[in-house]
Amino acid sequence: MTQGRSEPLGTCNVPGRGLRSKPDFRPDLDGGKRPWGVWGAIFTLAVLLLAAFTAAEWDFTSLTDSTQRRLALGRMGAWLAAFANPDFSPQFLRHSWALTLQTLSAAVIGTFLAIIAAVLLAMGSSRAVSVGEENLSGWRRDFPLRRPAALFCSLCRISQDILRAVPDFVWAVILVAIIGLGPLTGALALALNITGILAKVYSELWDSVEEGVYEQVRAVGGGRLAVLFYGIGPLAARSVQSFTLMRAECAIRNAAVIGAVGGGGLGSDIWYQIQFGAWSKVTTLLLFTLALTLTADLVSNFIRRQLRSDPNHPRAVKDHPPARQLLRGYVAVGVALAIVGWSFWFMGWGNNAPPGQERRNFLLPAVELVSGEAWRNITFFERMLRPELDLAALGIGDREQTAARRQAGTAVLLFSDYGPLSFWRPAAWRAWEAQLNHWFGWRVIKSAAVPLAMALVGTLVGVLAAAWLSYPHSISFMWEANQFTGEATPWWLKLLRLLQLVLARLVGLIARGVPEVMWAFLFIAFFGPGLLAGAMAIAIHSAGVLVRVFSESVDNIPYRRFEQSFGGSRAACFGLVAVPVAWRDWLTYSFFQFEANVRTAVVLGIVGAGGLGFQFSFNFEWFRFERAATYLLMIIALTIIIDRISRLLRFSRVSR
Template sequence: MRTQPPITCNVATTHRPPAAPPFSPEGDKRPWGVWAAIFTIAVLLVAAFTAVEWDFSSLTDPDQRRLALGRMWSWMAAFRHPDFSPEFLRHSWALTLQTLSAAVIGTFLAIIAAILLALGSSRAVSVGEENLKGWRRDFPLRRPAALFCSLCRIIQDVLRAVPDFVWAVILVAIIGLGPLTGALALALNITGILAKIYSELWDSVDEKSYEQVRASGAGRLTALFYGIGPLAARSVQSFTLMRAECAIRNAAVIGAVGGGGLGSDIWYQIQFGAWSKVTTLLLFTLALTLSADLVSNFIRRQLRSDSNHPRAVRTGSLFRQLARSYVAVGVALAIVGWSFWFMGWGNNAPPGQERRNFLLPAVELVSGEAWRNISFFERMLQPEIDLAAVGIGDADEVEARRAAGTSVNLFAEYGPLSAWRPAAWRAWEEELSHWFGWRVIKSAAVPLAMALVGTLLGVAAAGLLSYPHSFSFMWESSHFTGESPPWWLKLLRRLQMVIARLTGLISRGVPEVMWAFLFISFFGPGLLAGMMAIAIHSTGVLVRVFSESIDNIPYRRFEQSFSGSRAACFGLVAVPVAWRDWLTYSFFQFEANVRTAVVLGIVGAGGLGFQFSFNFEWFRFEKAATYLMMIIALTIIIDRISRLLRFSRVSR
């Protein structure tokens, strides 16, 4: 990943003033994108609190607050005594292995599919170098390769726009319940996410960095293998590991909608109020996600390639370096092989249940037998737009709607020049409510509001935690400060780091859906519970990548600018160097949180996700398809905004 040039404080004095830098039109450009982003976020934040109904009565009303606190204490008291009986421990362990195998298989399939899709959606690979500027560079019909690239980007947009929970709801109707449903749902969603990340990372590599490869006559694929790929390998590995961790967290809860594993049993036990069993299952879930987090940290450290970094892994020979890589790949393939064996032929059933081959539905899917269950898909290809309500379509139907008073007559009472009057907006909204399409659009405000407010709270909390969370500033600051602190001060700093990292681990180790279950039990269903779940989980995810971007900065940059205060060095040097990475990670998290907010709607937060699930389960497939289109449109719009404001770090 590219970072900003270091900010240095040169204390040396000279007799001559430094020469003025040469004129650079590129350097004189104002950072309009940053100010546009701040203005956009401010407007959206105001809209988030005005476009939807927030219920803060459980926090502001004394009686409601007392009831919420009472439910909180009752919930905590019920979870004091988990079920640690040997039989249920074996039951939980079997479900944990189901969850792990589903996550591994889903991630493995997604990596393969994402690489193939990224080959087409990466402009550097599929289109190559172009001298076009402005709108012509983004016009898809200028070349067949550019059109193919645009189509691949649309496919990846659709795949990642539909959350894994929604994919699971659809796949249950095709292949039924089970861990394979969860694995395929994860694979479809992660394919879109990784394809976007891979293609953007490849496109972010400066063409000058691999121009020697192209000058030798190499084609675009050869340039990818020997130029673009190696230069972007570290970032690709980092994002892949991060998505693998997310897959394990999502696999732990996707069973709530039919994906099997821990999630299905947690949802089952919650419905019966068996809180002691729920506690045990939650502990297994937390142990699984935290173990994946720690393993991922270890792999990241092994892959560190900066030989000047104090924590880089040093090997004495090229053979040992290659051996470490081959061992890592071998272990990963062994885990994948075990996952397929366990799901198909291993002892994958909890005690008291019969072992099943969960891979059989995949055979039916390939052979075509499962496609007999997809008759509903034809109806989903005919989404209900309700154009008659706005005077478009069959004349008789349009006239019937007008006669019944259910058509939209937007300016019947107030004209366009009355936009300054609040009463006009209320009248317009009442008229638009007659149109089903407007109700679909309005339902999208709920996940957007939850995601926006939750992400901003998560970014703020992660920014505050990143300083005590940083290994560089809490554990190894003496490498660039030159200080020799006493033992008790070292202990205090390391204790702060342990507490901050434990907070981050728990925050991101518990999936958002489980946080939502917790807050719903406190405050009841609604936006508040969903927003708090997103904020806490985002804090854990972002504080990790924020501190990693700080810890990856070479210590010589801190040494050049250190002025006696570690906190000042962090705020004035480390943050300005890493802020572009922070901005990118924050926007990626916001996009992920929009999908998460749709999922939370399915489990009780309302809005777009609830409406899709409700209409799909009640066989109103035309209406469900319209809500699904809105879900996809949200992600595509957010992605295009990120490219326009260069949040994606792509210059192509």
């Protein structure tokens, strides 16, 4: 009997696989060809790493210098010792519980609003839905002006790029000035960012469905909406559901720290207590954060199991009647809607204030948004619509300004000392750099090197750690290996494997359960503020996110694939069979995690890593809105460029 391979679950910031009729894993039919693509990828990665370490300033003195290492260990020890005695007083526990409920309601409301907006935006940005069938190839297929529907699709894609390119922290900074502090600010900031993420994922999943699979819907006269509702939508439903649940888990983690910039909940109090050095209270708040993310993980897994209807899944229950399977789906949807309803009630009319504070209706600012009263505050940001491009330094624009820049010696005269043919001389590069530094735009571009370098190094370390942990993290190889090995496992060996599985999953849960900002605070205590602390924070969190989807990709492989190639060693079977089958999924997840980590690196810049995030926050807080807008444009440009590269290289698995 033939088993199909079910789709792996989505990851925190990366889309699940698209639906295809052809398998990913194909043997090399051209036995004489060398895998130049693999070596090319390794060479490209090496060049990027070299660029990451040369384009940004890394400080390794805490590791290389014995005195600095001793001081760093002392700071780390004192920091950890301060966390050894959490504040478990009844009053502060009630205080933390109220903030936890605020965080949960903000995350749920933000995700709920984002799902509605993302579906609408994805309908426009999905080429299969908005454009329909086209017999075009090459550049004509990507030319947006070929027809109005194609132009509309391109505009929707740019809109979703902008929404997800701006981190939720930045959205929160802007929204605070419009509607003030509170959980609703965090919910709306999350909703804006998640809308862009979900719209991208939904549209790519819909576009990844093979046209021939739903051709019958179109053949009987169904329009584009009918094709979506009766063809594309049901075929991509499982991947959409899986990624939405994963995104909801991530929203809860982000809501726990977005309060640091005015989003309310746990994050606001964590930041407040850190400023006063109340580490015992910070420890308690972090424990509540970890408990919240663990609960969200368990609830999403419950909902995911209820919605699972794939009979070919290795752990699917196949003897349930259709009525019971349908009831399971209704139960899952009912649980989700009940949580959404409770979140709106709690934020508006529930007992949502910590002990000693007065209850508030946090939904009232939403009424001001609808009525237009809150929009009066946005006139404060009209200056952000005029970003400082400093074109006069390049000799563009007003003649008087350009002449004044030349007279002051602050104009860019790139080839005044060395011509373009002197590129082989190091002195020429230094002279060109000195000239370009006269232009503010170049300094903005240079600041992008910090989040890029931080994200690249952090993602690579996280991928390696996740790949190493995915073997003990896999249920198939730790707990159910006897189903394809045929071995009679003694109880003590099975208990040992279960212990490995539990420890690996606990490590992964803690790594992804603690937000990157919190990991950054830990590593800043050791390395000090800078790129290294941010890169390590990204690496730890990425390892926790990726090990989950890496192992799920392996666990979703039918066991018959392992039976055919099992040679007596589970580790060899994992390395020689499971990894080659799942590596395309791993590559896709890793690239999209890198894209998410670039946005995370921008956020970490706000809390001490430097680069784009720090420059935006600094100029914004000092009311230099024109300059802040320029840095914001660079943040958006980074995400758009990375997205277009992923589409060009087919990392997103989209063939449209």
